[in-house]
Amino acid sequence: MNAALATSTLQVRKAALSQTRWHTGAPVPLAPGQVRLGIESFAFTANNVTYAAFGDAMHYWQFFPTGDEAWGCIPVWGFSVVTESLCEGLAVGEKFYGYYPMGSELVMQPVRVTPAGFFDGAVHRQALPVVYNQYMRCSTDPFYDAATEDVQSLLRPLFITSFLIDDFLADNDFFGGGTTLLLSSASSKTAYGTAFPLARRKGLEVVGLTSPGNTAFCEGLGCYSRVLAYDALDSIAADTPCIYVDFAGSAALRQRIHGRFGQLRYNCSIGGTHVDELAAKGGSRDLPGPRPVLFFAPAQVKKRVADWGAEAFGRQLAQAWQNFTRKVTGAEPPWLIPERHAGRAPLEAVYREVLAGKGDPRTGHILQP
Structure with a gap:
């Protein structure tokens, strides 16, 4: 095997x-119609930890199967360049944004190739949500800006989820009067991306719940009505009509919130940044109040495309993205500072740091395999 041509993928x-562990092998020869993408860079955030935590329940392990049921490959969002193509309409050197394994390359079977991009038509991905199978051609992508490529990798998939959570709650009239919204893991990018549009809606109190070490960061964002450390939850009146938007996935916190708030209108379960405390591992049993409901972003995309049409949905999302990224990059200090890491050892170190929930919330990790 030529080491220079070897492919490598991080598996967990x-x-x-x-x-x-690292899986290394020789590149697979392309079949007619296939394309090889060299993965240039990708973001790794708490959102990717959620993909791993819910890998079986939400089928995230199925996107990039390893051939070994005990081991999986965590999906990530980033950029790649075509290094070899046997597919008409896709040329060597073109750059694409999309969903990749934590590795050096991806071979795909493009279908529905258009000036906007293509979809991966691999058999094992056909039953998976289409939103994860689309690859955007950077030369025509309205979201793409070479100057803010790292910010796009870090925030674009998260903000789409945030945009949809805000829209879902509003679309359901905040479940009959839940005017106080409790957002756990408030320093996470998906949480403050959700708080940003919620803060623009009238009549809502958006409360960020976080660890004591992150309260100052969350307060400085300016998108939370107030920020509370987890141990200060009792400062909110027990009879407050509220909605819990659960980014942390902590079983203990979920129990406390359901036990305290008799007028909890809805529990919107998003992710699992607190992997060691995941409510999915039994913490949802015998809870008073409403049953926690896992939020599935592709379902809201499907609904809104049906309601508004694909073009109108895209325009609203693009406008919201522009508003958000202007705030993120234009604030002083910036809400997010990308930090690049290249090579296996740095990649693994970042993985373990994010998995453990450590690090500066202002830092965004960009990895180069």
């Missing part, structure tokens, strides 16, 4: 996410 043990 599904039952013990702290265990990792």
